[in-house]
Amino acid sequence: MFLKKSKLIKSSSMIAFMAFYFGSVFNLSFWRFITEKVEVSNFYDFLFALSLPLFIFVPLWLFFSLIIIPKIYKPVLSLFVILSGITNYMMYKLGVYIDDSMIQNVFETNIREASDLLSMNLFLFVLFSVALPLFIIFYFDIEFKKFKSELSFRIVSTFILLFSLFIFAPLVYKDYASFGRNNKQIKKLINVFNYIHGTVKYYKKIRLEKRAFTILDDKAKLVPNPDDVYTVFVFVLGETARVDNFSLNGYEKETNPLLSKQNIAFFKNTSSCGTATAISVPCMFSYLNKNNFDSNDAKYTENLLDLMKKSGYDILWRENDDGCKGVCDRVKTEEMVKIGNPKYCTSSYCKDEVLLDGLEDVIKNIKNDTVIVLHTMGSHGPSYHNRYPDEFKKFVPSCDTSDIQNCSKEEIVNTYDNTILYTDFIVSSAIDILKKFNNLEIGLIYVSDHGESLGENGIYLHGMPYSIAPKSQTSVPMMIWMSDNMKKYDFINYECLKDKASKGQFSHDNLFHSLLWLMEIDTKIYNEDFNMFKGCLTK
Ligand SMILES: [Zn+2]
Structure with missing residues (x-):
């Protein structure tokens, strides 16, 4: 009581x-x-x-x-x-x-x-x-x-x-x-x-989302340049890679030993649409620009892949990240962790090499113009050390825990740099696979969804409101590789493109229109102003 x-x-x-x-x-x-x-x-x-x-x-x-x-x-x-x-x-x-x-x-x-x-x-x-x-x-x-x-x-x-x-x-x-x-x-x-x-x-x-699906263009169609080979294009979608840590961009540590030997156009100044996957990924495939993009609108509107599919492309989305955020809802999708290749996967995640497994066979067996998206896990934090196999632990001491606050700045950066080194290997290996198909019109783009903070000013990870986000969260690497067939049939002056890439300003806004053009799709939604190949065409 x-x-x-x-x-x-x-x-x-x-x-x-x-x-x-x-x-x-x-x-x-x-x-x-x-x-x-x-x-x-x-x-x-x-x-x-x-x-x-x-x-x-x-x-x-x-x-x-x-x-x-x-x-x-x-x-x-x-x-x-x-x-x-x-x-x-x-x-x-x-x-x-x-x-x-x-x-x-x-x-x-x-x-x-x-x-x-x-x-x-x-x-x-x-x-x-x-x-x-x-x-x-x-x-x-x-x-x-x-x-x-x-x-x-x-x-x-x-x-x-x-x-x-x-x-x-x-x-x-x-x-x-x-x-x-x-x-x-x-x-x-x-x-x-x-x-x-x-x-x-x-x-x-x-x-608000319970609403009708918006069709952008019913008449979008493939108007191929005169050639008699199939087009295959690989879109390597990066995760959390920031351009500051790419030696291709002048970073002092050698994080791109393989890509630096490939004949690529590297776009040095590329800004992302958002600072988080849920915004950036749908935005990259949307006809809307960063300034008027809305992720809810995007879910209920045709995207780049829909237009490609409608025009006659076969599409394959290989997923190894945290989902495609609605972008791949209407195209063929393979989820790596569900398939669970024991060579690369635990029960909860796979190393990105899994995306390359069988890629050569997929391309060998195409029966149509084809676009393949490889959605990588890239440098997803804070468990950076889980992203790469041991042989890529080149920069040490590294931070082998997800408690990144307990690691020194040097350890965190080293671990992150190892993820970039691994990404260098993934993208370069993909290019090596594509090089085997000189009978096709074949090419590849790599672009990351957003950057990352590594403890600068006490800020970690990403997802800050765009207006106040540090540049490291919004500056992303982007690069293109093209076969001789693609350069020829798409009238690309490649040296001009490489020069433009190293000097110009680009953003995720360029992707939608540039890829419509590169994939030779005729649609009223195309806006030439955003075509990043403009000015480097031989025709
Ligand atoms: Zn992301």
């Missing part, structure tokens, strides 16, 4: 504790951002800095006043504690911003990708941060007042707190307006509200 009574607390204490704990411990990255960005140079700046804790605490007070209700408050609070513990880790340790695209990533990811992120570090960090609030939730019982007085207390207390904000408001309004404008991404760091907002926005998008 006595013990039971000692465990009772008032609802106001629980609301205050939660608002305080969430506002401080679960918002570490928000406060880190503030201490880095806010400069106090006058009295108003000082007031602004002083008001910030209040501007976090009051909305949280309101939030917990709404959800701390009898019977259900224990599971509801626990859920928010655990979710906030995890998002806090992702923001604070990995530099991630939580918004609807990040929520989309979470819902569209698979178990393997998720388990890649799991680590002892994550477990301990989350455990320490959620232990106290969970203890409070389960040790104490709230003694709720009668409904009317409980309600009036919450309304009055919220009103008083809001009023205190209004006292500050006229004095600091300008600071908030300018700070908010210059640091729009900060709202994606405010724990609880960031993932609630992101989830609501994501579900709104999903709801």
Whole structure:
């Protein structure tokens, strides 16, 4: 009896504790951002800095006043504690911003990708941060007042707190307006509200998706240049490769020993459409440009592969990454991990060499013009060390764990460079296979979906909002290799193209139109302005 009574607390204490704990411990990255960005140079700046804790605490007070209700408050609070513990880790340790695209990533990811992120570090960090609030939730019982007085207390207390904000408001309004404008991404760091907002926005998008499929051009057709050989084109879709770490781009370490000996056109300045796979991959195959691209529209609109298929190409998508994000929905697809070649695969992932296995036979047996997409796993982090076989562990010491925060910068970069070295081998080997078919009009493009941060300024991985993402997340390698037949039948001045590639500015926006042109497809949707071969044609 006595013990039971000692465990009772008032609802106001629980609301205050939660608002305080969430506002401080679960918002570490928000406060880190503030201490880095806010400069106090006058009295108003000082007031602004002083008001910030209040501007976090009051909305949280309101939030917990709404959800701390009898019977259900224990599971509801626990859920928010655990979710906030995890998002806090992702923001604070990995530099991630939580918004609807990040929520989309979470819902569209698979178990393997998720388990890649799991680590002892994550477990301990989350455990320490959620232990106290969970203890409070389960040790104490709230003694709720009668409904009317409980309600009036919450309304009055919220009103008083809001009023205190209004006292500050006229004095600091300008600071908030300018700070908010210059640091729009900060709202994606405010724990609880960031993932609630992101989830609501994501579900709104999903709801919109139940709609008709858009046909771009019913009359798209193949108008081949006069030649009597089949066209075969291989699209090697890269993952998380950043151009900074390619020696083809001047990187000091020799990460491209094989490709540097191939006769390729290397596009030095290529920017990605997004900073995450879920945006970049569908965008690369979409007629829309980066500026007007929407991943939901893309799912319900014909893409480059649809137009190729409609024009008469056979299409094969070989998948070794985390899915094609809707791009391959209507074409023949082979999933490497499901096929499970024991030479290259564990039960959850395969090394990229699996994509080359049997490729020669596939090309030998074509009965039509054919496009083959090889979706690589490339340099997907944070378990970079799982991406390549031992013989590619050339740069050491490496970071052989997914707890990349525990590795030195040098170890992380070395491991990442090994993934690039392996990618060099994969792409170069694919070219070697294609070289055997001088009876065909055959060629290859390699382009990565987005780059990666390797700890520069404390930022890891990718997926930052594009406007503030560092260049390393948006600068991607792109290269083309063409057989003599392809150069001849497509009227390509190859030396001109190599020169243009090394000097010009390119982006994922070029892919759709350039490949329509290269595959000799006649369609009204084609826009010559984006054709990257323009200016290097002999006809
Ligand atoms: Zn990606």
